[in-house]
Amino acid sequence: MISPDTGAVSAAVGTAESRFYALVPAAGVGARSGASQPKQYVTLVDRPMLAHTVDALAAVPELHATLVVLASDDDSFTVSMPAASAAACWQAYCGGASRAESVAAGLEALLARGAREHDWVLVHDAARCLLRAEAVQALIAGCRGDAVGGLLALPVADTLKQSTPEGRIATTVDRRGKWAAQTPQMFRLGLLREALARPGAEITDEASAIEALGLQPKLVEGTMENFKVTWPADFELAERLLRSR
Numbered sequence: 001m002i003s004p005d006t007g008a009v010s011a012a013v014g015t016a017e018s019r020f021y022a023l024v025p026a027a028g029v030g031a032r033s034g035a036s037q038p039k040q041y042v043t044l045v046d047r048p049m050l051a052h053t054v055d056a057l058a059a060v061p062e063l064h065a066t067l068v069v070l071a072s073d074d075d076s077f078t079v080s081m082p083a084a085s086a087a088a089c090w091q092a093y094c095g096g097a098s099r100a101e102s103v104a105a106g107l108e109a110l111l112a113r114g115a116r117e118h119d120w121v122l123v124h125d126a127a128r129c130l131l132r133a134e135a136v137q138a139l140i141a142g143c144r145g146d147a148v149g150g151l152l153a154l155p156v157a158d159t160l161k162q163s164t165p166e167g168r169i170a171t172t173v174d175r176r177g178k179w180a181a182q183t184p185q186m187f188r189l190g191l192l193r194e195a196l197a198r199p200g201a202e203i204t205d206e207a208s209a210i211e212a213l214g215l216q217p218k219l220v221e222g223t224m225e226n227f228k229v230t231w232p233a234d235f236e237l238a239e240r241l242l243r244s245r
């Protein structure tokens with residue numbers, strides 16, 4: 001089904017129009033965030049971070065459906081998600097030990113709900129709650145005709161330093177041609193499924209798994225606003241930005 005040359009899913013393409021699905025891994029614990037609960041449930045403005053993320057995706061008319069991957073023991077979604085946000089997504093309680101495992105399990109859940117191997121899947125972190133519909137649309141427009149797929153990313157603007165274990169500078173890294181990867185990351189379901197099924201080094205994003213197949217995902221320039229809430233101070237910044245909208 002997957003072409004070894006281009007990575008394109010060939011058999012089903014052309015027989016039915018491809019749909020676009022969003023897949024939101026939301027099964028992490030948020031260890032770096034310092035929060036007393038998984039960070040996707042921390043309230044920002046008036047609702048959990050995850051609700052902002054789901055609502056942003058719900059505003060993208062091109063998306064057929066959004067599936068949220070939750071930890072198997074998640075007991076927060078049903079109590080803390082606003083009804084409208086909960087209704088705007090499918091839920092699958094199949095999160096794994098790593099982000100990659102959660103995404104791989106989410107792909108199976110999408111297949112079980114009728115998605116096909118040639119459909120596009122846009123994987124988006126629950127923790128990037130400042131996503132704009134226009135950014136998703138720019139990604140779709142940039143990648144829908146592409147044989148591989150791609151991702152939102154930002155060209156590195158700062159001077160890059162490689163550190164020593166002691167926290168001193170070992171060297172300055174040439175920043176030319178370097179990008180910081182964001183999400184969504186958009187690939188055909190079948191290709192991504194194959195990529196994530198391969199044993200390999202630790203995969204921190206979908207593009208890395210696709211690269212390991214020898215393919216070159218496309219970079220579509222995003223914005224700084226779409227940052228990932230990771231550290232304690234990030235909540236305040238996210239809150240301020242959400243309030244300013």
Ligand SMILES: Nc1ccn([C@@H]2O[C@H](COP(=O)(O)OP(=O)(O)OP(=O)(O)O)[C@@H](O)[C@H]2O)c(=O)n1
Binds near residue numbers: 026027029103125128
């Ligand atoms: N086993 C995991 C780990 C992460 N994620 C999700 O992947 C996204 C990006 O991961 P990250 O920001 O690292 O979140 P956490 O893993 O929760 O954070 P930390 O690494 O600080 O624990 C988050 O939406 C997170 O919920 C997931 O679905 N399953």
Ligand SMILES: C[C@](O)(CO)[C@H](O)COP(=O)(O)O
Binds near residue numbers: 125182183204206
């Ligand atoms: C997918 C990602 O957001 C792209 O920058 C990032 O790799 C997630 O990394 P983390 O290790 O789960 O924080």
